[in-house]
Amino acid sequence: MAEPRFRPLAAPPPPAPAELLARAEAFRDQVATRRTVRQFSPQPVDRAVITACLAAAASAPSGANLQPWQFVAVGDPALKRRIRQAAEEEERAFYAERAPAEWLAALAPLGTDADKPFLEAAPWLIAIFVQPWGRLPDGRRVKHYYATESVGIATGILITALHQAGLATLTHTPSPMGFLNQLLDRPAHERAFLLLVVGHPAADAQVPDIRRKPLDEVCSWLPAESDGVD
Numbered sequence: 001m002a003e004p005r006f007r008p009l010a011a012p013p014p015p016a017p018a019e020l021l022a023r024a025e026a027f028r029d030q031v032a033t034r035r036t037v038r039q040f041s042p043q044p045v046d047r048a049v050i051t052a053c054l055a056a057a058a059s060a061p062s063g064a065n066l067q068p069w070q071f072v073a074v075g076d077p078a079l080k081r082r083i084r085q086a087a088e089e090e091e092r093a094f095y096a097e098r099a100p101a102e103w104l105a106a107l108a109p110l111g112t113d114a115d116k117p118f119l120e121a122a123p124w125l126i127a128i129f130v131q132p133w134g135r136l137p138d139g140r141r142v143k144h145y146y147a148t149e150s151v152g153i154a155t156g157i158l159i160t161a162l163h164q165a166g167l168a169t170l171t172h173t174p175s176p177m178g179f180l181n182q183l184l185d186r187p188a189h190e191r192a193f194l195l196l197v198v199g200h201p202a203a204d205a206q207v208p209d210i211r212r213k214p215l216d217e218v219c220s221w222l223p224a225e226s227d228g229v230d
């Protein structure tokens with residue numbers, strides 16, 4: 001069993017309350033401009049930008065720090081074409097046969113269908129895999145705790161980092177996604193989590209006119225009102 005080792009937290013000094021609020025509100029406003037984009041420009045994006053955003057994602061917290069993720073960044077046009085073909089095959093079966101009516105009804109306001117041209121148009125696809133277990137340096141298997149939760153958090157950071165950098169993303173989940181293991185040469189025990197489409201939006205990109213739930217519907221407070229102390 002490894003002994004814990006500690007070092008001082010390298011944290012910047014805490015901001016004054018007004019600065020804290022200003023930063024929180026600025027971040028809120030910045031992330032509120034993120035939208036899922038489904039029409040991409042072929043304009044290239046430097047690999048260094050993707051690398052920096054992946055490094056941000058890989059800094060995410062994870063259950064027992066086991067970092068149960070693998071990110072596969074795909075810029076190769078031939079491989080993107082094969083991913084598109086495989087995804088569209090699954091999506092055609094999904095929309096025509098597999099999807100229950102309730103799911104199709106939920107998707108209706110988005111106007112999505114089985115055609116996925118963005119999988120070839122966008123300069124980068126990032127496939128994200130969950131590793132339910134990994135290997136210790138001595139080859140023994142180690143279970144990954146809260147693997148799905150950890151990968152979800154890392155993916156949220158990745159989407160936010162890409163948006164913050166000035167890029168658009170599409171969180172794509174072709175159903176099912178097993179073909180990604182084969183095309184991207186990932187071991188069978190890894191589970192494709194989602195496929196992130198990354199690039200600049202097309203000049204004429206349109207997004208569905210949809211709304212967020214109001215904050216008071218999704219947040220509750222205990223106590224309900226500020227007592228002036230907080």
Ligand SMILES: Cc1cc2nc3c(=O)[nH]c(=O)nc-3n(C[C@H](O)[C@H](O)[C@H](O)COP(=O)(O)O)c2cc1C
Nearest residue numbers: 034035036037038110112170171172173174194207
């Ligand atoms: C887990 C997850 C899976 C999604 N899968 C798809 C998908 O397969 N295809 C798609 O067009 N959008 C997909 N989306 C995007 C959502 O439709 C989109 O986030 C939602 O409609 C809200 O729109 P916004 O991101 O523009 O605010 C997915 C989003 C999430 C979080």
